[in-house]
Structures are given as C-alpha cells and as structure tokens.
Amino acid sequence: NMDLMYGLPFQTVDDVIEAAEFAADMGAARVSLFGYAHVPWFAKHQAAIDEAALPGLEARFAQAEAGAKTLTDAGYHAIGLDHFAELGDPLMRAERDGRLRRNFQGYTDDPCQTLIGIGATSISQFRQGYVQNFKDRTAWRAAIEAGRLPAERGILITSDDRLRARAIEKLMCQLWVDVDEVCNEMGAAPGALADALETARFLQSAGLCEITGHVITVPKEARLMLRTVAQCFDGRFKPAEARHAKAV
Incomplete structure (x- = not known):
C-alpha cells in the first residue's frame, strides 16, 4: 500500500502525476491520495512553512484530479473519496457487495465496530x-x-450521533445514501435527518450532489467534494467557531 499527498509546498500537478505513476510502476495494490492538511494552530511546527508556497484551492483541486486520473488510467479502481485499488482487490469487492466501511484509518473491509488506537494522539x-x-x-x-x-x-455519542455517523459512512463509501433507509436501519423516526436533506439541496444547486426523493447521490465528477456533502449530516459541525483543514 502507498500513501500519496498533494497540496504540499511548491508541489505542482506534474509532481503529483509523477508520484502516482511511480506508485503504479511499483505495483502498489492500494493507493491513498489525500491532501496535505495545513493546520498550524494545531500542529505548531507547520508555522515554519511559508503559506505563500502552498498551492491554492484551485491548484489543490487540479492536483487531486490529475493524481486520480493517473491512477485510474493505470488500471486502479477509485474507491470512495481518496482510495484506489487494483481490480479484484478485497476492498473493491467490499465496495461492490456493500460491505465497505470507513474509520479513522480510511476505507476498510473489516466489519469490526471497535478500533483501538495505540500510541500518542491516537x-x-x-x-x-x-x-x-x-x-x-x-x-x-x-x-x-x-x-x-x-x-x-x-x-x-448519542443515538442521533450514531444515526448521522451511519449516513455519513454510507455516503463516503458508496457515494450515495438513502436517508429513509438509514433512519429505518438505525431505528430512528422518519424525518430525523430532514435537516441534512434540506442542507443538501443548497449543494445540489451548485452541482455537488443530486437528490431524488430522499436519496442523495454525489456524481463521480464531484467525488472530491464528498466531504462537503457528507458535512450536511454532521450535527456537531459549527463553521463559525471551528477551524478545519480544507475539504479538498
């Protein structure tokens, strides 16, 4: 497995393409392609980085798109937001069978509900x-x-947290979520996620998602904005108070 990053200081689209080609040439079974998170208020050592050297939002988006295209052109299957796997990989089969999960480590086919963190900060x-x-x-x-x-x-976490987490995981894993189906699965009242559905309608007008009935779908061409759509379900997110890494 290989992890690749975009959005690094002085990094260019060509740099990302070269890294993706290298991963493919090395025969990586799985590749994760994620953006550098510049959070100097949290990671104090990042304050040493000149922010002028960091790619802007449009450049980050171009790098992410170029990296993804390079990997898919090399025969990898795109999974969820930022993972790529060889055809026939267990992760790909899990996606096909509806068994794909997402936790702090990324995408997995492990059905275990418990994740034990070892080491500082885990x-x-x-x-x-x-x-x-x-x-x-x-x-x-x-x-x-x-x-x-x-x-x-x-x-x-509350039952509402679990409900919203399940909706987010469904969307992050399969690029669509049936809101009514999730409410039924989690034993929640119909309409328990009506606020998320309403918020998603604003994103639909921007082309970030499509809504049919109570089903929210993120088009493949908008895959990089998956986190933004999933955020509709986050009942604890307070954009006016929090500082976060970029969605792309």
Missing part, C-alpha cells in the same frame, strides 16, 4: 464513543509506565 472508536490518547509524548509515556490507560479525553 483515537480509539467504540460503540459508546471515542477516546483520544495524550498528544504529548511525555504524558503518554508517563501514563503507560504507571500502568494507566493513556487517555486524555473522550466523548460519549
């Missing part, structure tokens, strides 16, 4: 919520040496 996922280990390595090591779990913080 996040564990449970049905009841999420737990993050200490970001500071000294604090993390001290907890381990004292025989304690190195958990710094956690969050309990």
Whole structure:
C-alpha cells in the first residue's frame, strides 16, 4: 500500500502525476491520495512553512484530479473519496457487495465496530464513543509506565450521533445514501435527518450532489467534494467557531 499527498509546498500537478505513476510502476495494490492538511494552530511546527508556497484551492483541486486520473488510467479502481485499488482487490469487492466501511484509518473491509488506537494522539472508536490518547509524548509515556490507560479525553455519542455517523459512512463509501433507509436501519423516526436533506439541496444547486426523493447521490465528477456533502449530516459541525483543514 502507498500513501500519496498533494497540496504540499511548491508541489505542482506534474509532481503529483509523477508520484502516482511511480506508485503504479511499483505495483502498489492500494493507493491513498489525500491532501496535505495545513493546520498550524494545531500542529505548531507547520508555522515554519511559508503559506505563500502552498498551492491554492484551485491548484489543490487540479492536483487531486490529475493524481486520480493517473491512477485510474493505470488500471486502479477509485474507491470512495481518496482510495484506489487494483481490480479484484478485497476492498473493491467490499465496495461492490456493500460491505465497505470507513474509520479513522480510511476505507476498510473489516466489519469490526471497535478500533483501538495505540500510541500518542491516537483515537480509539467504540460503540459508546471515542477516546483520544495524550498528544504529548511525555504524558503518554508517563501514563503507560504507571500502568494507566493513556487517555486524555473522550466523548460519549448519542443515538442521533450514531444515526448521522451511519449516513455519513454510507455516503463516503458508496457515494450515495438513502436517508429513509438509514433512519429505518438505525431505528430512528422518519424525518430525523430532514435537516441534512434540506442542507443538501443548497449543494445540489451548485452541482455537488443530486437528490431524488430522499436519496442523495454525489456524481463521480464531484467525488472530491464528498466531504462537503457528507458535512450536511454532521450535527456537531459549527463553521463559525471551528477551524478545519480544507475539504479538498
């Protein structure tokens, strides 16, 4: 498996194409193509990077498109937002059979609902919520040496959180989601996601998604904007208060 990045300082479209061709030539079974996240307010060392050297939004989009095209032209199958797999790969079969999942590690065919994070900053996922280990390595090591779990913080999730997470995962994995089907699967009342459907209608006018009845579909040509559409279901997202990495 190989991870490729776009949006790096001074990076060009040609650089991304060259990296994608290299991954294909090396025979990588799976390739992840994701954008560099410039978050200096969180990763303090990134403040040393001259932001003028970073590609702008249009350049990032062009790099992502070029990388994806290079990989698909080389015979890889595009999966979800940012993964590419050889034809016949288990990940491709999982997508075809509706078994594809997405967690903090990316796309997977592993059906396990629990993810255990090991190491500083890592996040564990449970049905009841999420737990993050200490970001500071000294604090993390001290907890381990004292025989304690190195958990710094956690969050309990509600039934509404689980409902929305399921809708987001469906959309991220198959590029479409039947809102009524998800509500029924999760035992939620019909219309529990009406707010997300209404928000998605604004994105539909911009060509980022299509809505038929209560089914939201992201066209393949808008695949790179998948996160933006999925954000419609995020009941905790507060754009006026939070700072986040770019969607593309």
